[in-house]
Amino acid sequence: MKYWLVKSEPSSFSYDDLANAPERTTSWEGVRNYAARNFLRAMTRGDRVFYYHSNAEPNAIVGIAEVVREAYPDASQFDRKSGMHDPKSKRDSPTWSTVDLTAVTAFPRPVTLTELRGVPGLEKMELLRKGSRLSVMPVSAGEWRIVCKLAGVSAAISDAG
DNA sequence: GCCAACGTTGGC
DNA sequence: GCCAACGTTGGC
Numbered sequence: 001m002k003y004w005l006v007k008s009e010p011s012s013f014s015y016d017d018l019a020n021a022p023e024r025t026t027s028w029e030g031v032r033n034y035a036a037r038n039f040l041r042a043m044t045r046g047d048r049v050f051y052y053h054s055n056a057e058p059n060a061i062v063g064i065a066e067v068v069r070e071a072y073p074d075a076s077q078f079d080r081k082s083g084m085h086d087p088k089s090k091r092d093s094p095t096w097s098t099v100d101l102t103a104v105t106a107f108p109r110p111v112t113l114t115e116l117r118g119v120p121g122l123e124k125m126e127l128l129r130k131g132s133r134l135s136v137m138p139v140s141a142g143e144w145r146i147v148c149k150l151a152g153v154s155a156a157i158s159d160a161g
Numbered sequence: 162g163c164c165a166a167c168g169t170t171g172g173c
Numbered sequence: 174g175c176c177a178a179c180g181t182t183g184g185c
Contacts, residue, residue, distance in 0.1 A: 007183090033168075055183060113184080131166035133182050 001159070003139040004043060005050040005061070005127055006101070015051045015063040018103045025068060025102040029076045030084050032096060036136040040097050041071040048158065049101060050139060050147065052127065053110075060110040061147060064158060069100035105158075107151040121146045 006028065008014065018026055031037055047067040053060055073094035076084040089095040116122055126137040139147075148158040 009183090035168095059184075131183095133167055135182085 002042075002044065002047045003049070003141060003144040004039065004047060004067075005052055005137050005139050006065070007052045007054045007135045009055045010053045011055070014053065015103065015106060018051070018065065018101065019063075019106065021103075023102065025100055027074075027098050028101050029074045029098045031074070031098070031136060032084065032086070033133075033135065036134050037095075037097055039134075039136045039138060040099050042138075043067045043070060043099050045070055048104070048144070050144075051103075058110070059113040061107065061116075061151070062110045063106040064104040064148075064153070065101040066104050067099055068102045071097040071099050074098040105153065107153060109150075109152050111147055111150045115150070116147070119146060119150065 010016075013026070018024065028040070031040060045067055049065040049067065050061045051063045051065050053062055074084075074096040075098075076082040077086040077089045077094060077096045078091065079085055084096075086095055113127075116125070117128055122128060122143055125139070125143050126132055126134060144158070145155070148155065
């Protein structure tokens with residue numbers, strides 16, 4: 001199992017929105033950055049994902065999601081009416097991919113960005129890198145464990161398949 | 162609202 | 174291929 005982190009502005013799609021979605025699941029459409037897309041494509045079923053609220057009050061990791069469907073073409077790239085339409089993308093070789101994510105558990109206690117800074121073991125966490133703008137990024141097993149502990153989530157829940 | 166850090170675009 | 178201009182992200 002691999003670990004990841006996705007960002008979302010709660011005003012756009014919050015963790016609660018995911019938890020309240022049909023089957024607690026949504027297609028993670030709209031990623032339009034090549035590095036982030038490549039991470040989406042590297043996800044496999046069962047991978048665990050931190051859900052981070054950006055441009056939020058407070059900015060924080062607020063819960064855990066799981067990859068329930070591996071990368072497939074993002075339909076919004078072909079939708080002219082969508083703000084995410086990409087006229088350069090070809091039907092027979094789509095540029096952008098999406099995965100399906102399902103809500104696993106909200107953190108008992110969200111872990112804020114401020115709090116994460118300075119936690120031993122998280123020095124190399126991509127989320128904390130100055131100027132980091134990736135909306136999908138890998139998380140190491142060590143980082144995963146540390147953040148779950150801060151959040152008050154047991155390993156049995158955070159890693160259960 | 163400001164601005165640093167990026168990624169992308171397009172002129173050359 | 175270079176790089177300046179531009180648009181976006183996202184913390185503060």
